[in-house]
Amino acid sequence: MRSSAPRIYLSAGEASGDIHAAALAEALREACPEAVLEGMGGPAMAASGVRLFATIDRCQAAGLVELLGSVPTHWRLLKEAEKWLVERGYDLAVLVDYPGFHLRLLRAAIARGIPVLYYIAPQLWAWGSWRAKILRSPLVKIASILPFEPGELGRLGLQAQFVGHPLLDRPAPPTREVARKELGLGSRGPVIALLPGSRPAEIKRIWPAMRDAAQRLRRRHPGAEVVVAGLGEHRYPGSEGFCVRRDDVALVLAAADAALCKAGTATLEAALAGVPHAVVQRVHPVTYAVARRVVRVPYIGLVNLVLEEAIVPELIQSGARPEALERILEILLDPGSPERARQLEAFAMLRPRLGTPGVAARVAHIALKQIGALATETQPAFS
Numbered sequence: 001m002r003s004s005a006p007r008i009y010l011s012a013g014e015a016s017g018d019i020h021a022a023a024l025a026e027a028l029r030e031a032c033p034e035a036v037l038e039g040m041g042g043p044a045m046a047a048s049g050v051r052l053f054a055t056i057d058r059c060q061a062a063g064l065v066e067l068l069g070s071v072p073t074h075w076r077l078l079k080e081a082e083k084w085l086v087e088r089g090y091d092l093a094v095l096v097d098y099p100g101f102h103l104r105l106l107r108a109a110i111a112r113g114i115p116v117l118y119y120i121a122p123q124l125w126a127w128g129s130w131r132a133k134i135l136r137s138p139l140v141k142i143a144s145i146l147p148f149e150p151g152e153l154g155r156l157g158l159q160a161q162f163v164g165h166p167l168l169d170r171p172a173p174p175t176r177e178v179a180r181k182e183l184g185l186g187s188r189g190p191v192i193a194l195l196p197g198s199r200p201a202e203i204k205r206i207w208p209a210m211r212d213a214a215q216r217l218r219r220r221h222p223g224a225e226v227v228v229a230g231l232g233e234h235r236y237p238g239s240e241g242f243c244v245r246r247d248d249v250a251l252v253l254a255a256a257d258a259a260l261c262k263a264g265t266a267t268l269e270a271a272l273a274g275v276p277h278a279v280v281q282r283v284h285p286v287t288y289a290v291a292r293r294v295v296r297v298p299y300i301g302l303v304n305l306v307l308e309e310a311i312v313p314e315l316i317q318s319g320a321r322p323e324a325l326e327r328i329l330e331i332l333l334d335p336g337s338p339e340r341a342r343q344l345e346a347f348a349m350l351r352p353r354l355g356t357p358g359v360a361a362r363v364a365h366i367a368l369k370q371i372g373a374l375a376t377e378t379q380p381a382f383s
Helices: 015-031 043-047 064-068 071-087 099-111 129-135 149-154 176-183 200-220 249-255 265-272 285-294 302-307 322-333 338-353 359-370
Strands: 007-012 036-041 051-055 092-096 116-119 140-144 160-162 191-195 225-230 243-246 258-262 277-281 314-316
Touching: 007 015, 007 071, 015 036, 015 043, 015 092, 015 116, 015 359, 036 043, 036 071, 051 071, 071 099, 092 099, 092 359, 099 116, 099 129, 116 359, 129 140, 140 149, 140 359, 149 160, 176 249, 191 200, 191 249, 191 265, 200 258, 200 277, 200 322, 225 249, 249 265, 258 265, 258 322, 265 277, 265 302, 265 338, 277 322, 302 338, 314 322, 322 338
Parallel strands: 007 036, 007 092, 036 051, 092 116, 116 140, 140 160, 191 225, 191 258, 225 243, 258 277, 277 314
Antiparallel strands: none
16 A cells, blocks of 8 residues: 555546546545545535636537537647646546547546546447547556446457446435425426436527427426426526426436436436436537447437337437427326336336446545555445
8 A cells, every 4th residue: 555645636527527526536535535636627526625726617518519619628628637637746547527528638647657547438339439549558447337338348458347327326316295395396287307418508409499398298288397407507598487406407307207308317317216208319410410420329318228228219300399309298297108117117127237336435446446545455346
């Protein structure tokens, strides 16, 4: 075991990564209280005691075309991060998701001989397998959160350890009755949850279709209520009459009978909450045209990918019209619909495939072992 306090650089580039990195920071401090934790992140990381040199509000683009406009900002931030790595003498860099930025930072860390733990691996199995080359360095370890990833990454010559999905570390949500009371919702009518994403660019494209679908359904079912999983201070035009709950996805889903979710982690959150839902995705037409050529997986929804079956409907681009979303919601809200029953049955099989709680502790163990800073060699096990 090393004698000096380990210096660890933690980096997250978006809201979900900030939450996962914050949980990891707490686990690192529990396992190694003297560890120095610094880096880039958001409010969750700051609250967990990580000293931040930059914040994620500088990293809010999503999609190929949208990213082009943010290249100067990302480039400046990358150069700043490289400077911190060199000047502050870190023993380890832990990079959380956000591959467009972090794979470049990883290259800089390796060039300077700094070990890297990549937590939440780049989805090389979906597209861009050429990016695997830089991850083959002996300085790099990969902590994977999806059960099929070690096998897929292994085919690319990478070694990844499945640690479980960090959503399993979240506290149990409130009951439906408690959630609806806290949100000020009625107790009898159906509740629809809208999860339009965590980046302003994606919200701008997805929100109008979700909003219009919910409004159409409410005209047919006046007792229905709509609750939106809002982001920070972002505005949601036309949401009058909706409940907008900011930065509390778990509470929103706990109250819901059905949901519309932007593709990404939100779909897993809905499934783990037992909420039937549809995946909605809209990006710039050029981004979509490129994606159709390079993406190599049959689904965009994580539930479908993990279960290897089209369980959750996916409405993409022009298919995500308000009338189509309304029809899906009607079906999913019907207690007797086969589609609703099929999703609920599949969700029961999903949780055990995602691992067990204790994910942050397992990742912390890998990180500290990588730099010889463990007080004990016993790794937190899958319980």
